Amino acid sequence: MRWGLLLLLPLLALGQRLVSPEEVARSQAIARALPAVVRVQGTSLAPGEGEVVGTGFFVSPFRVVTNYHVVRDLADLTVRLADGRTFPAERFAVDPGIDIALLTVRGAQAPGVLAFSRTPTRSLVLGMGVVLVGFPFGQGPLASYGILSGIGPLEVPTPDPSVGAEVGEYLFTDAPLTVGNSGSPLMSLQGEVIGVVADVIGGPSGLGGIGVAVPGELVAQSVQDLERFGIPQRGWLGASLISLDELPPVLLRAVGLTTAQGAMVDRVEPGGPAARAGLRGAQRDAQGRLLVLGDVILAVDGQPVQGKAEVVRLIARYRPGDRVRLTLWREGRRLEVTLTMVARPRR
Template identity: 30%
Template sequence: MHKGKKIAEAIEAEAFINRVYDVLIEDVIEDTSNLPSLYDIQEKANKVIKDKALGIINKEELDRLKKNIDFSAVLSFFRLENKEEDTQLLIPIEHGDPLYVALDTGLSPEEEENIDVYKNRNRAVVNITTEVLAYTWFFEPVPREGGGGSGSVIDPRGYIITNYHVIENVNKVFVTFWDGSKVEGDVIGIDIENDLSVLKVEMLPSNTGVIPLGDSSKLEVGHKVLAIGNPFGLDRTLTAGIISGLGRPIRGENNIIIQNMIQTDASINPGNSGGPLLNRQGELIGVNTSILTSRQGSVGIGFAVPSETAKRVVPDLIRYGQVRRGWIEWQVQPLFRELVLYAQLEVTKGLLISTLEKNSNAAEAGLKGGDPRKRVQYGRSTIYLGGDIITKIGDVEVSSMSDLLESLEQTAPGQTIAVEYYRGRQKRTSSITLVERPERVLIEQTRGFLSD
């Protein structure tokens, strides 16, 4: 097409759009004055225009314009003026924010939405690879390539959120960005109970972007979600689906149950772990963590840690390297069949208090430990009988170490929690003021000592 004709058609199209714009802009500004983001303004504007344009512009004139104007030529012309706008016209409004009015590009609203979210967020998704140490026959350490996953840049200072299992027991962590640059990252915080970790890099490449944390508490089953990650090493792959379930308790690789997981049918595969699950606004509402599989492969059931959990734990991970949680000062032993029969216990499920320090918070609350004279050996463990048997902490019934961790997962030092227990046949309740969880518990977790 001749360049002069292109410009003439572009001017005619612009005049048409401006006629719609002049009539609608006051309504659009009024309707969107309280909306929080430019994305919402754009979405509302497009809806208003679609609803009202046919009533404002004579239908015959609209049909004539659609028939006679080569919209691809118009868009090509405007691309020269607005190189970042590949599919939309840019019309400035008085207060300086751009209002985008979509032309008929042949894309459905859902396709346009997917494209927008991907364009705005994919550069903030990183590929994480690791290095582990192996040993020769002579016990000499040899570095080897480890596993990998995905992550999301959540802060312009270089903080990246991912899964703990992605970086578990590794020697080094490497982060590859959208532009191909690869740097070593530092693991600055881990939360085993929620399978989350935070990495830090010294500097982000320009135009990397940040993914904001959304509100997972507002999710409903049926909401649309998008996942971006690096499945099988295919970097920044986009998949889409819906929220299939909420509040799922899922047992992780370390045998600890993660509460309130988001279930989705968006395709999540090896390499997606740690990547973002996004809502329609491009906000991170979950950290993709695991999938339910069969021998035939993925069955379309994936799980993500909700963003509300991330919001709660990430500040502690950045500041302290771990989450500051409450703790009860005791040594407990989960009951098992042989112990119940040997000690002739009245209770078959619970945590037996084996030892208790005199000045511990549990002792101050009136709980009783085992009798040093009633010692039994079970494997490598020494168990002292005669102590109270804990059956419930807060709202959680406890019979294992993972139950104990779950019951205290959302607590903080200084908080008071109710404990139900049996002393002989008598059921009792006490309130315990929690202390800060000692570092040894985190170390034992990382070594698997607290697994059931």
């Protein structure tokens, strides 16, 4: 309660200066976030990198959400609260597939927690106002605001394709952010978390860059799984995919495909749902050049797919034990295969 009063007093004092309902909502959302947001820091295990800083936020009294890529190679983890107090932390569980880590903070109870929005990602409105609070360059907490610029797959290459590979669609924003903002909550003007900042492409936002965030509903599901099982229970195919529109049309015509809508199975992981169902990956030569197409996924449970992002998004809805029907194109003909979702292995 004391945190809330301290944060609201400046807003009340400045009430005459906040001239629009949006300004009031924005300020209240930021005030609600400040006690929950923390600076995540640790010593890099990579030679010569020293201290690494990111952002996280409390989702329960002793649990902090941040990015997996922030803490993956760090030792001596600590979190610093907005009031300057610092506490040791440790990794509780991780979900590299969507670039999320859950930390346990020792010795302190959160002065505030943030809740995930219950609005489905597909129902978020482009152009809606958003705010984020974090520690850019380790400084802060600092807030910024902008709009929800888009929802869709990330088309640019990332430093580590294995991290975040199971995010079918990201949120994009023009809200300024930069190094150190990874793990920041992206919030609606109602103060609910709609996403977790993962990256900025093209340079810092405001200088030609675009902020990228993992959708909040995906993170909320992962947090529940990590708390209960220690690993994500999100549906997974157990195979890498390539959208058909990324392949030369001559290869598609050679196997009788007249559409570029769908996703080709490139590599199949041993023991995963795809392998158990007999899906076939592509054949490549020693230089990695594509020789023979793998199975092409045209639909998931009867729903046609545009590309790999849509396959990932649809499969992610299922849980271990669920059965999923795939419509495939193999050797010039359509066929249907049923996959049974299984719990993913611990890594």
